[in-house]
Amino acid sequence: MIKVLDFGLARHADAATFDGATRSFGTMEQMSSVSGTLAYMAPEVLRGEAADYRSDLWALGVVLYEAVSGRLPFDGRTGFEISSAILREVPKPLGSSVPPGLWAVIQKCLAKEPIQRYQRAGEAQAALEAVQSAAIVSTDRATDQSGPRQTVLLGARHIHVKSGDFLLLVGTTKGAFLLRSNAQRARWDVGGPYFHGHAVYAMAYDGRAGQHRIWASTQSYWGTLLRSTDDFGRSWTNPQEATIRFPADTGLSLKNIWQIATGPADEPDLLYCGVEPAALFESRDGGDTWTLVRGLFEHPHRPRWMPGNGGLTLHTIVLDPTEPRRMYVGISAGGVYRTEDGGRTWTAQNRGIRAMFMPGKYPEFGQCIHKIAMHPARPERLFLQNHWGLYRSDDRAENWKDIGTGVPSDFGFPVVMHPTNPDCVYVVPVESDQFRCACDGRLRVYRTRNGGASWEALTRGLPQDGAYETVLRDAMTADALKPAGIYFGTRNGQLFGSRDEGKTWRRILDGLPAIVCIRTVVVDADRPRAASSPRARSHASRKSRRTRK
Amino acid sequence: MSAPVTFHIPGALRQFTRGQGTVAIGHSPTTLADALSALWTLYPGLRDRIATEQGEIREHINIFIGEEHVRYTGGLMSPVAAGSEISIVPAISGG
Incomplete structure (x- = not known):
């Protein structure tokens, strides 16, 4: 059972209270009027745009990434480097030990534009449940369903789609x-x-x-x-x-x-x-x-x-x-x-x-x-x-x-x-x-x-x-x-x-x-x-x- | 117990075999059809990639038992001996 108590508005905590696997960084309060724990903040929040529930789905993606890998998806030595990574970089793939379905869910949560993420928390929940049930089924080797239901195509360049775009x-x-x-x-x-x-x-x-x-x-x-x-x-x-x-x-x-x-x-x-x-x-x-x-x-x-x-x-x-x-x-x-x-x-x-x-x-x-x-x-x-x-x-x-x-x-x-x-x-x-x-x-x-x-x-x-x-x-x-x-x-x-x-x-x-x-x-x-x-x-x-x- | 029959899986299909390049079949198939049936009981995603919905091997997929193309040994009815190695290979056709 994992209970997540705080997505966006985290106060700065003493780094000594965290071990190496779960880290937190200084808050933006030290740098600007934006409040929140930088590493978990969505790109639109950093850009000063309106945040909504989809910004929380971004934060969920960061937490999931951290939970399965022990590292943050967007890292840096300074606040500027972290912000830059959040705005521009694609998180590093998580490797073969992570089910492809879970990786797909995390990537969807970490889409740069809110419109590319899950549009409701219930969708993210259903996707996670599907990953979980797939994992249960695939432990039975006689009826292995381990093939991917979703494929993330590596090597393909992706577009960042916003509302009002034309494709x-x-x-x-x-x-x-x-x-x-x-x-x-x-x-x-x-x-x-x-x-x-x-x-x-x-x-x-x-x-x-x-x-x-x-x-x-x-x-x-x-x-x-x-x-x-x-x-x-x-x-x-x-x-x-x-x-x-x-x-x-x-x-x-x-x-x-x-x-x-x-x-x-x-x-x-x-x-x-x-x-x-x-x-x-x-x-x-x-x-x-x-x-x-x-x-x-x-x-x-x-x-x-x-x-x-x-x-x-x-x-x-x-x-x-x-x-x-x-x-x-x-x-x-x-x-x-x-x-x-x-x-x-x-x-x-x-x-x-x-x-x-x-x-x-x-x-x-x-x-x-x-x-x-x-x-x-x-x-x-x-x-x-x-x-x-x-x-x-x-x-x-x-x-x-x-x-x-x-x-x-x-x-x-x-x-x-x-x-x-x-x-x-x-x-x-x-x-x-x-x-x-x-x-x-x-x-x-x-x-x-x-x-x-x-x-x-x-x-x-x-x-x-x-x-x-x-x-x-x-x-x-x-x-x-x-x-x-x-x-x-x-x-x-x-x-x-x-x-x-x-x-x-x-x-x-x-x-x-x-x-x-x-x-x-x-x-x-x-x-x-x-x-x-x-x-x-x-x-x-x-x-x-x-x-x- | 007789030696198992082993399939060699091409890279493009290993996404359906948890990344494994070879898959051993537990029981002793007597024909290629038996062996394939056992293969996609283990890994269902392979079936529609290798065979059509009518159960025929896809046109540009070649299957070899040992070094012999099954086209010349009876197709799906080709005999499979204990310890056989079966290779699934995409053809070199295409543009």
Whole structure:
């Protein structure tokens, strides 16, 4: 039993009363008007900012670190050195004798920004209980669960996220990166690489129910996993068992996860994943467990879907914000399918979409869809980038109309909506299916502001000579700021952004691995939290439930 | 008592074996499937890294009994003699 009686406001005690393992230092009272024991004080307290209960969670982290190691996480000979360490340094790893889960809890408590720590004392408690129960289970060698539930990725550089920050989530064929900026979107800190060597085809941000969760799929020799982080990349889930798995009767094995979609705000435990081989999975418990959506899997068309160049994949999920039971999926090469009953039954919705590679050019299904976009303000209307062909539907995908006049090529991969203008869409044409690079070596984004009646090239700041770039289907996105930002990454690892709706562009990063996914996040700490929601339970606790037998 | 069967665990998977590079199987498996089953009873996190959800060895994972690739000795039905050393090795494919 450990009773902690004093977190922040400790009086100076005679050093002789402490042994070498537990030390205290002179108080700040000697140096300034700030009160407290320096070594336990949170960065925001030292900066003179408002302290709250999360400053106490920092102090808890210091005490835990000290309890398991006998030394302080932030040390120094003078008050200045200690303050400097608290503000800037990362605590030294605790070594293999400390359970990784406990180390993850301590690191989370010792995050420099309050928003990166546990947001409630109960979360820290649940995480510690999960570590304790894992330790109990792992003493039984016959049912050893000793594998890590969470992985702290050493060697990755981390970003320090504050409320109001703006993030880019970037998935590449060799790992993920997190980029941090603010509403100005002028300077960027780069975190990562996370999961270096693993292909990260899908990322998503889930800010529902007051959480800050980032999802990522990772694919490697060792299989494909869905993982998440609640602390902006410092620790990631590392499930013992893959949570997305084809049932035995299907005879199929998961190859990759191409899309992660969050359900409506009022159903914060609902998530979808689109996978390869083409199928849809659904979670109704916040991503702990997943089930195959049988209604689509057992569709009579499925045996006749054919793989595209990237495999037979379900890569696009579009939810109708006004009708929660309506959803669209895009399959290569299967086409567009729609459900009106939450996934029980599905219909092919490809009338008017060409399939250049088929003997009949307008089949019922089998089209190679590349991406579908919808504006939440006009959910009956959809835009579609096809394998050859740009289309719009004004009637929930019942009929599609060609809008590919005015672009140098109607072959391309992404199609991205402007966040507020439902008539405004962005695409990046490539020359052909044989030569999937920017037309004429000129990297041009095309924009329509009239629903596809006409298109304009956006080139200012983009390379216009020898730029044989390809922008893949999920490697382009928009943010929700004003003016809207548009971002895209290329197969050659260049990341471009515009913070004026596409008028001018800037290269944000160069030299990344092939970029396959980009998402944006505005970090908002002020939203109300659903304390009664099961989502409010600690991430660590939920993981341990998942992995314990 | 016969000599135990020993698995050699690659570095990337030792996070699931408490850091151990070798794991000895207590009972006497007769096939590779038996031996693997015993391995992931001990360390469940290994299973989904080595095998697909359909129980097949992952495409880019090679398993050797002694110095022989199990692809040529019967796959999961390969016989495992007492004292065998089984190596799990990721392939050299990739870009």
